[in-house]
Amino acid sequence: MKATKIKMKPGCGTSNxxxxxxxxxxxxCTEDGFYKKSSVHDYVKANPKSIQVxxxxxxxxxxxxxxxxEKYVKSxxxxxxxxxxLNLPRE
Structure with a gap:
């Protein structure tokens, strides 16, 4: 799977x-789309090396x-x- 873009929290569009x-x-994945960072955290914790930037x-x-x-992911x-x-396109 690939992470192709990110969506920032409201008011944080230019944050790094x-x-x-x-x-x-x-x-x-089964259904392409946006997934909350906590869900992605849980997934990569259970399935290491499954998602690439x-x-x-x-x-x-x-x-x-x-x-x-707070659960989050990093590369x-x-x-x-x-x-x-953070270098991925933002929506």
Missing amino acids: NLLEIDSIYLTG NISPYPYLIDAISTNG SSNNTTNDNL
Whole structure:
């Protein structure tokens, strides 16, 4: 599966904070569409290396939890400054 675009929380359209992502558009699954970041978190936690960010070098999404206990996802580390997930087109 691929993460192809993101939707930010209201008022956070230009943010570069992973916690402000509301939902992630997934393709290659049963039903392509936007999925809440907490649902994507649960999925990649149960199914590691199952979703890639659709930007070279196509890193995998990994689950994470904020200091406040909020579930979110990020891409596996590489040599980019911003997380590749934040470089996807926004809707």
